[in-house]
Structure formats: structure tokens, C-alpha cells
Amino acid sequence: MATTYSTNQFRAGLKVTLDNDPCVVTEVEFVKPGKGQAFTRVKLRNLTTNRVLERTFKSGETIEGADIVETAMQYLYKDGEYWHFMDPKSYEQYQAPAEAVGDAALWLKEEAECVVTLHNNIVIQVTPPMFVELAVVEAEPGIRGDTAGTGGKTAKLETGAVVRVPLFVEVGEKLKLDTRTGEYVGRVK
């Protein structure tokens, strides 16, 4: 059962349920006109859509907490509709729709260790590992002499991601990539 929080317990980082969606409180401001009603103005980020919202509470009003858990999980496979993950401790499996997986889909290879955010035990967000190693499936032919890596070209990876790589990269090579920026880090021997 979710806890209820009153305005005087509001703090940045608090996870709450607003209009049935899980949100995290990012800013709290106490507003009290000299003679008027006291308000608490709050900025929140919707954890499902990442949209930033603003709401005003009368002091003393309450909001329901959100049951949010972040767990390390292994990506198993994708069927027609869902991505499937497994908690390596409990062996429990979870499925996530495309909206929850979002851009993480570009980096997910089977057996990848991800952080999965659960709201009421439902996957709402998937964070891929910071670095992944993926094979190049499509790229223009490499230019051998260009070991300095000046210039560049695009390459398509086995997960479907298209990234900017140095000219010397060839199809079949394995690359290390930073998933936060989508940048090429290096070749994997």
C-alpha cells in the first residue's frame, strides 16, 4: 500500500503518483501571501513520459506516494510486441512495451545488463549499460591508411543503431559505444 505525503513532507526526489502516473518531485516552493492561503508549488517529472509538470497544493493537502523500484536485470529477447527481461536474483521475468524501452532499444543485445525501473511491478523505464560492444553490420568500405581516424562515416550496428564512426571501421568489426551519447569509443579486439 502506497504511503501518503502531506505538503510539509514534500522534498526533491520524492516519488509520487499524480493522475495515476508515477512522478518524481524535482522542486518544492512554499508560497504564502501575507494574508492569504499558504500554497506549496511543486515541479514534477513524469517517470513514464519524462514530461515536466507543475502543480500547486494548498498547504496540508496530500499526495499518494509511488512504489518505484530500480533493479538490475538481464535482457533476454524481443518478441513481436515486448522486450523481455529477467531479474537474475529471483529469475522472475518482466516484459516491457516499446514506450518503456524507448531509446534503450537501440543498444540492447541479448544478455545485456540493464537497469529496469518498475512502478507497481510494471516496467516503466529501461536504462541500458553505459557502454556496450556491438558488431557493425553495414558501413562503407574502410580506408586502411586513415588510422588517425580523422573524418568519419556512418555505420549500422547489429541492434539497428546508426552511429558516427572513423573511416577505417569495417563491416564485421566489434565497436565499443557510449550509450549516453551514442558516441564511438573504440574498436574491440
Place this chain on the structure above:
Amino acid sequence: MKAADWEPAATLAALRLRARLLTRTRDFFAARGVLEVETPILGASTATDPHIESLRTSVGGSARFLQTSPELFMKRLLAAGSGPIYQITRVFRDGESGARHNPEFTLLEWYRPGLDHHGLMDEVDQFLQEVLGCAPSVREAYSEVFERCVGVDPHGAVSVELQSRAEALGLRAVSSSGFSREDWLHLLMAGAIEPHLGIERPHFVYDFPLELKALARVREGAGGEPDVAERFEVFFQGLELANGYHELTDASEQRQRFLADLESRRTLGRAQVPLDERMIAALERGLPPCAGVALGFDRLVMIAAEASAIGSVISFPDDRA
């Protein structure tokens, strides 16, 4: 408790600035022949304002309230013939904590017999120029500032119109059903207007809608103009700095307003407080026509110190008290 919690929250430089502002304030009033007075912090009665909570204590077993403002006592002095008076005193309001609020804070309050709210605005303006060294103020009627910043007539608009303007400006109440016209006016003022007022110089807003009359005199509108409360507020650098009235002097009207406040408190589920019969008796004896203003002294120091949190101009704010 953190290891450094014994230390003052304000820097010594801020405390020295605070002391200088106190001296300048006393010099300002001394030069004008305004008498400095002191009135009780422990009172048998207290303010009835629906949205101000008094702290309760007792003396020898009988109830006392820590005063939320020296207003009621100062009016008794005026009725006794004190002439112009001022006071710098600590006041207490339960539940008020935040970047601009501390549950105990310092008010500078003064009264001028013979002046109306416009006359007193002139003096507050001079005070700010002298004490802060700021530019002369600008003044705008409450209706003008609402038309300009929100695009609505604050005297005539009904609650749902104010709500739709507030929502269009990004001010959404989590449960709007309990919001009165007064609540929307306050929220629009705090959220959509105040941030734009008094950036360069103090901004005075005057002649308020009747719901916000508090203890101000009501002026009947002539020629189709709405009735207004002769009240003003001063906004400067994002802060509500002062609140003044052309004071209500009618004792029976005063009693009606106290009773209406107590009724609002009942509706809001707030504690009842005893009605201040001594203050009403003073009005029956005769409060001279006058204007009065209360100015948040800590906020004045915040402006002078360019501080964004009230805790940085108070030696020991509530979390270290």
C-alpha cells in the same frame, strides 16, 4: 544534528548589515518625530485572520498567544492618543517555513494619523529610498496590474474565469474544487504577477478587491467603478515586502470582520481564537483616521544583502534555533 549546526546561519557581514539597517530605520523615524513603542508578544487575544496561525502558550495556567503582528495593540495606543508610532518587533506564525518564511520573524510596523493609504505609500517610498538607497517606486492599482499581467478584471471575474487564466499561465491546482475566488487571486498574484514586479524599483499595488480587505477601509466606487479596499502591498525583487491599509476605524464593522474571520476559520477547520474585545473597545473610544503598514524586516535585509533565502539573514533560523 549536523556538526556545524551550532554556528549562525547568517554570515557576520550579513548580521552587521542587519544592525546598520536597524540603525537607519530608527534614524528615519526619529527625524520625523515618530515615537518608538513596544507592545506585548504574549497576548490574551490574537489575530483572527483565517490563514494566519498563532502559537499558543499559557501564563500561570491562562491562555496566551504569541502575537502574529503588533497591529491590535498599536491601534489601542493610537486610540489612547499616542500620535504617530512605530515598532520593530518579533512576531510568530505557525507553519510558515520556506525560502522566504521563518516561523518567527521581525516586523517593522508603523501608523500615521491623518494619512490615507496614498499618503503612507509616499512615506514607505521615502523610507525604502533612504534605507536601501533604491530608486523611487512605481505604483499601480490592483486592477491595472491584473489586466496587464493576467488579462482579467480582478474585481469582476468569477472563480472559473480566474481558474482558466491561472491554468493558461501554467498554474494548476492539484484539487481546484476547494479554491475560492480569493485563493485564485492569491495564486495568480504569487505565481503570475509577483515574479514580474519590483525588479528595478519597489512596486506598490493598491486598491484591492473586497475579499482581500483584511482591516482596510472600503471605498465605495463612484460612476460604475467597483468598491475597493484601501489596501496596498509593496513588491521588490521577488518579495512581498510590506502590506498597508487606510485603517478601518468603525468599531461595529470591525466586530463584523472579526466574526466573519472566525466563521471562515470554522469552515476551514482551523482553531477558534478569542475575539479581542479590548481592541474593539478602543475603536469604540475612537481610533483617529490613520494609515498603517507592516514591513518584513528580514526581507528588507535580504534585499540589501542580495540574499535569496531568509535563513541567510537570520542568526539562527528555525532549523538551528
